[in-house]
Amino acid sequence: MSDAKPRPRVRLDKKEVKKGETIELKTLIQHTMESGQRKDASGNTIPRKIIKQFTAELNGKTVFSCDLEPAISANPYMQFRIRPDASGTLKLTWLDDDGSKIEHSEEIKVV
Amino acid sequence: AAVLPAQSFAQAAKNNSADLIKAFTGGKTAAAAKIKMDLPEIAENGNTVPMTVSVEGTKDLYATDLLIVADANPQGGVMTVHFSPESVAEVNTRIRCAETQNIIAVAKMSDGSFVTAQREVKVTIGGCGG
Numbered sequence: 001m002s003d004a005k006p007r008p009r010v011r012l013d014k015k016e017v018k019k020g021e022t023i024e025l026k027t028l029i030q031h032t033m034e035s036g037q038r039k040d041a042s043g044n045t046i047p048r049k050i051i052k053q054f055t056a057e058l059n060g061k062t063v064f065s066c067d068l069e070p071a072i073s074a075n076p077y078m079q080f081r082i083r084p085d086a087s088g089t090l091k092l093t094w095l096d097d098d099g100s101k102i103e104h105s106e107e108i109k110v111v
Numbered sequence: 112a113a114v115l116p117a118q119s120f121a122q123a124a125k126n127n128s129a130d131l132i133k134a135f136t137g138g139k140t141a142a143a144a145k146i147k148m149d150l151p152e153i154a155e156n157g158n159t160v161p162m163t164v165s166v167e168g169t170k171d172l173y174a175t176d177l178l179i180v181a182d183a184n185p186q187g188g189v190m191t192v193h194f195s196p197e198s199v200a201e202v203n204t205r206i207r208c209a210e211t212q213n214i215i216a217v218a219k220m221s222d223g224s225f226v227t228a229q230r231e232v233k234v235t236i237g238g239c240g241g
Binding site: 022035037056058061062063064065066067068069070071072073074076077078079080081082083084085 | 158159160163181184185186188189190191192193194195196197198199201202203204205206207208
């Protein structure tokens with residue numbers, strides 16, 4: 001894998017909802033999710049490197065988050081629904097074991 | 112619904128999944144039910160098993176946190192999800208299953224109670240190879 005930052009793919013089923021309605025998000029990010037269980041050809045354990053946390057914040061407030069373990073497949077896919085109270089910026093953050101963050105923002109509207 | 116100690120689900124576990132459940136519930140018992148788990152009965156490729164878990168709730172009683180463990184992976188933890196009043200208590204992802212085993216979900220409800228459910232997944236090719 002290249003060292004370039006993986007680019008997440010995010011799809012919202014709609015960006016404008018009435019209050020009380022839900023928005024479905026589908027997210028996919030390229031990542032090996034190296035489990036720390038595998039060994040290389042010479043028998044050394046390959047160190048763990050996974051996305052350990054995924055967070056969705058709306059206007060700075062966390063609305064959905066999860067702590068991930070090595071049991072999550074490579075190129076982690078996450079699908080969930082939010083029921084936003086207000087219009088604003090939805091910020092998605094993937095946190096890598098090495099401390100690096102990958103971020104993606106979407107503007108959503110509640111009418 | 113029958114009330115079972117959450118640990119009893121994982122008593123035959125090959126890993127730390129029972130400890131993870133205990134730490135999550137603080138030793139409290141979890142009632143069986145209220146969680147819908149959608150997993151294939153037979154997963155051909157354990158590297159990527161689609162999983163949907165949703166916790167039934169009402170406006171006044173809803174899931175705040177959801178722990179998912181696998182009882183025969185090298186490590187028991189799969190994920191912990193944190194919901195809010197602005198999200199739906201539902202998640203869909205893809206998980207790794209080393210072998211045929213039970214996937215156990217335990218949800219913490221807004222009143223501090225716990226509910227649990229489990230599903231067996233039969234795995235043809237394990238997902239922790241190497």
